[in-house]
Amino acid sequence: MRIIRTIEEMQRECRSARRAGSLGLVPTMGALHAGHLSLVRRARGENDTVVASIFVNPLQFGANEDLEKYPRTLEDDCEQLERGGVELLFAPAPEEMYPRMNALKPQTMVDPGAIATRLDGASRPGHFIGVATVVTKLFHIVQPDRAYFGQKDAAQLAVLRQMVRDLDFDLELVACPIVRDSDGLALSSRNRYLSETQRRTALAIPKVLRSLRTRIELGDRRSPDLLRAGESELGQKSGLALDYLAIVDPDTLLPVPEALPGALVAIAAKVGETRLIDNFIVE
Numbered sequence: 001m002r003i004i005r006t007i008e009e010m011q012r013e014c015r016s017a018r019r020a021g022s023l024g025l026v027p028t029m030g031a032l033h034a035g036h037l038s039l040v041r042r043a044r045g046e047n048d049t050v051v052a053s054i055f056v057n058p059l060q061f062g063a064n065e066d067l068e069k070y071p072r073t074l075e076d077d078c079e080q081l082e083r084g085g086v087e088l089l090f091a092p093a094p095e096e097m098y099p100r101m102n103a104l105k106p107q108t109m110v111d112p113g114a115i116a117t118r119l120d121g122a123s124r125p126g127h128f129i130g131v132a133t134v135v136t137k138l139f140h141i142v143q144p145d146r147a148y149f150g151q152k153d154a155a156q157l158a159v160l161r162q163m164v165r166d167l168d169f170d171l172e173l174v175a176c177p178i179v180r181d182s183d184g185l186a187l188s189s190r191n192r193y194l195s196e197t198q199r200r201t202a203l204a205i206p207k208v209l210r211s212l213r214t215r216i217e218l219g220d221r222r223s224p225d226l227l228r229a230g231e232s233e234l235g236q237k238s239g240l241a242l243d244y245l246a247i248v249d250p251d252t253l254l255p256v257p258e259a260l261p262g263a264l265v266a267i268a269a270k271v272g273e274t275r276l277i278d279n280f281i282v283e
């Protein structure tokens with residue numbers, strides 16, 4: 001695996017890889033776990049060359065968020081990516097990606113519009129502008145045939161699907177299933193912030209999703225009823241602050257009145273200072 005730090009070299013390497021065959025991109029912020037590696041495995045199965053990126057994108061963090069303390073484990077990440085069969089790793093410094101940062105913002109940004117203000121975008125203003133901007137840059141640098149994202153970040157997927165359509169990116173977005181720990185908690189780089197007690201508290205998140213799934217399977221599909229039941233289940237949990245519990249259209253992120261097949265049931269909550277998200281699609 002080659003580790004590449006500059007945009008110029010990355011563009012050169014990707015240009016020559018594209019001449020040899022198809023190219024799959026797995027964008028990450030590092031601190032890799034089995035969720036990330038499932039994306040790499042899928043990309044490995046579907047492309048001639050697999051490219052991963054590790055970049056903790058300052059543009060998608062709010063002023064009071066965890067940019068400084070976000071886990072950075074490059075050496076270990078490299079070993080895992082190498083074992084996963086990645087050929088090229090793009091790991092640029094922030095100054096390489098944003099050399100013209102002006103008042104902490106680059107001059108050109110990609111604004112996905114209203115969709116970027118829903119779900120996580122409502123609680124994290126500007127977050128999806130940061131995501132859309134960095135992903136646009138990665139798409140331009142790598143020009144992949146396919147790009148792999150996790151269903152765990154369902155709102156991010158919706159924003160990026162819209163962006164790919166609106167801006168005519170010539171690539172396929174591939175959504176990959178959520179990978180969970182044996183206790184049911186969705187894997188996340190942020191899980192390592194949790195104390196043992198907090199981790200037990202966090203298990204209320206997958207648990208409430210399981211209860212909602214069961215209710216839906218039993219025919220209880222009205223969103224207001226489901227949300228009320230979910231919120232009351234979580235209301236009893238101390239140490240957990242619900243950000244949102246929502247039943248929405250997975251493409252627009254707008255609320256739907258009933259949890260019909262295809263609807264997205266999504267949750268975000270803070271356990272201590274750690275913000276966790278999870279979801280499922282109604283079958």
Ligand code: AMP
Pocket residue numbers: 027028029030034035036038039148149150151152153176177178179180186187188189
């Ligand atoms: P991150 O490093 O958190 O930005 O995540 C990079 C990619 O990995 C994103 O597309 C995430 O949706 C995906 N991802 C993160 N956690 C999981 C998980 N538990 N299962 C599947 N994909 C995941």
